[in-house]
Amino acid sequence: MTIYNRADSPDLSVHIGALRLANPVMTASGTFGYGAEFAGLLDLSSLGAIIVKGISLAPRAGNPPPRIVETACGMLNAIGLENVGLERFLKEKMPYLRQCGTPVVVNILGDSVDEYALLATRLAGVEGVAALEVNISCPNVRMGGVAFGAEPQMAAAVVRAVKEQAGQPVIVKLSPNVTDIALMARAVEDAGADALSLINTLIGMAIDIHTRRPKLANRTGGLSGPAIKPIALRMVWQVAQAVSIPVIGIGGIATAEDALEFILAGASAVQVGTANFYNPRATQEVLDGISAYLRQHHEPSLQAIIGGLHG
Amino acid sequence: MPEFQTNCTVVQVEHLGADIFRLTLEAPDIAEVVRPAQFVMVSCGTDQDPLLRRPFSVHGKQAGGRIQLLFKIVGRGTALLAQTRVGQDLSLVGPLGRAFRPPPPTGEVCLVGGGLGIAPLFFLAQRLLEQGRIPLVLLGAGSAVELRQLRQDFHELGCPVHLSTVDGSLGHHGLVTELLPALSDKVGKLYTCGPVPMMAAVARFCGDRIACEVSLETHMACGLGACLGCAIPVPGRSDAYWHVCKHGPVFDAAEVVWP
Known part of the structure; x- marks a missing residue:
């Protein structure tokens, strides 16, 4: 039995493969810019990790507007992977991120296996990059636009190529837009992934009945926010049982209670996403609440409750 | 900031x-x-x-x-x-977001507001008066009921105000942009906010004769530059967008693609 003083702060550190984080609260890619956007409202050094907006080799302008629409307890987005591209990211964004002292996870995206591999190569030796997160929800241009994450074999090919080149642990971010997410998780684990993060957005739609047009210029978009939490939680619970690598929970996490549900379901860490938009301090509140819960339940560490779901 | x-x-x-x-x-x-x-x-x-x-x-x-x-x-x-x-x-x-920039030291200043676009112009008028500048204010709305209180507030500040309503219930019967041709040629800076067609007409009126700043409104999830939801096209470029929250909401009229 562990002997500890109730007044002690619980140990919040987590291991995601070889990646050690001071706490389990990260920012979901695409909801936190490149970090600096939130620096006026939040102490970035308190975060477990910052996961930056997905980076491609070349800059991408993104989709025409309208790009976002609010839905019941959530939102749809079709930003179109707008990002500054690898060169500008390294030159303009990394220096700031490096001096924050927070582990930086670079989310990478491409439209071919080669592009993913090249991104991993170029990021391999970059100081301050603690891990890669592979976004496999992008369309595979050579396969007629089918998302890499929709096909176990295509997803595995991307993961193998990235793992061969990567100098950091590789997290693979799973799409929920599949028939069997546990099957996808195992395929990606077998291909060498160090950890999994899930879920990405669910594809959805909204229509303006007065103009009879889709509310998004792209017609469909990714649904996020509290509306998707029950689905995300179910998928994390399924995947945590199906694989032996660490799982990071994402999907509608806005409070410590939300995060704790994911942790009990088997997530070693969590990402706060859409909540950053409407509560820029959400990550800090989630972290404080997890700490309070552990003290209240006399748990010495976060590790002690991961996957601690009864029944 | x-x-x-x-x-x-x-x-x-x-x-x-x-x-x-x-x-x-x-x-x-x-x-x-x-x-x-x-x-x-x-x-x-x-x-x-x-x-x-x-x-x-x-x-x-x-x-x-x-x-x-x-x-x-x-x-x-x-x-x-x-x-x-x-x-x-x-x-x-x-x-x-980015604020309106100060007017040039000489020349008259004009504010043109339509509907709820009047909102930031009142704050701008407060600021201009603190600096000893008295702007001419043109306000337009659908009907008198939308303008009565605001007219009084601008009057109390000490600004000359000209009004227009679409239904003719107060001031000029028609659009606020129809008041523009009567402006003095001493106007050196014009600030506008309101419906896009109104701002487009103001921008056309100013052309390259009068410096014109517009304040835009879009849907946005965060306002911080993270969601990238508030994109608008950059003139003459098919591969670039402004983000209203960070690059704006204030733009030079020439930086906006008008309908």
Whole structure:
């Protein structure tokens, strides 16, 4: 039995493969810019990790507007992977991120296996990059636009190529837009992934009945926010049982209670996403609440409750 | 620029007529640093529906660290906001975005506002008067009920005001842009905010003769430059977008693709 003083702060550190984080609260890619956007409202050094907006080799302008629409307890987005591209990211964004002292996870995206591999190569030796997160929800241009994450074999090919080149642990971010997410998780684990993060957005739609047009210029978009939490939680619970690598929970996490549900379901860490938009301090509140819960339940560490779901 | 996420107490709720409301809030941190056309993101509900904050430009500043927001009920967020009571706290994030730039030292200054676009122009008029500049104000709306209080407020500041209403119930019968040709040729700077067709007409009128700044409004999830939802096209480029929250909401008229 562990002997500890109730007044002690619980140990919040987590291991995601070889990646050690001071706490389990990260920012979901695409909801936190490149970090600096939130620096006026939040102490970035308190975060477990910052996961930056997905980076491609070349800059991408993104989709025409309208790009976002609010839905019941959530939102749809079709930003179109707008990002500054690898060169500008390294030159303009990394220096700031490096001096924050927070582990930086670079989310990478491409439209071919080669592009993913090249991104991993170029990021391999970059100081301050603690891990890669592979976004496999992008369309595979050579396969007629089918998302890499929709096909176990295509997803595995991307993961193998990235793992061969990567100098950091590789997290693979799973799409929920599949028939069997546990099957996808195992395929990606077998291909060498160090950890999994899930879920990405669910594809959805909204229509303006007065103009009879889709509310998004792209017609469909990714649904996020509290509306998707029950689905995300179910998928994390399924995947945590199906694989032996660490799982990071994402999907509608806005409070410590939300995060704790994911942790009990088997997530070693969590990402706060859409909540950053409407509560820029959400990550800090989630972290404080997890700490309070552990003290209240006399748990010495976060590790002690991961996957601690009864029944 | 400092930014704050802060709970602000509502000290006055005014129903100005039609569906237009004005809130006065105790927001000392924001009031101290906010500049005209900057905006705040306001939580309109207390739960997760509606989920996102709504952007509102600061309408005016009052002594004692108070700011005012002017809005019209256009959806669920603003409908909830209209039910706010004195003494209640609202969560604000801000001030955000780029402000109007000061006018050149000489020449007349004109403000052209349409509908709720009048909101940031009142704050701009306050600021200009502090600097000893008296702007000429042109205001347009659908009907008199939308303009009466605002006309009085601009008068009390000491600004000459010309009005137009679409239904002819107050001032010129027609569009506010129809008042533009009567402007003095001494106008060296024009600031505008309102419906896009109105601002487009103002921009056309100014051409390259009169410096013109516009304040745009879009949907946005965060206001911080993270969601990238508030994209608008950059003129002459098919591969680039401005983000209204960061590059704007103020733009030079020439930086905007007008319909």
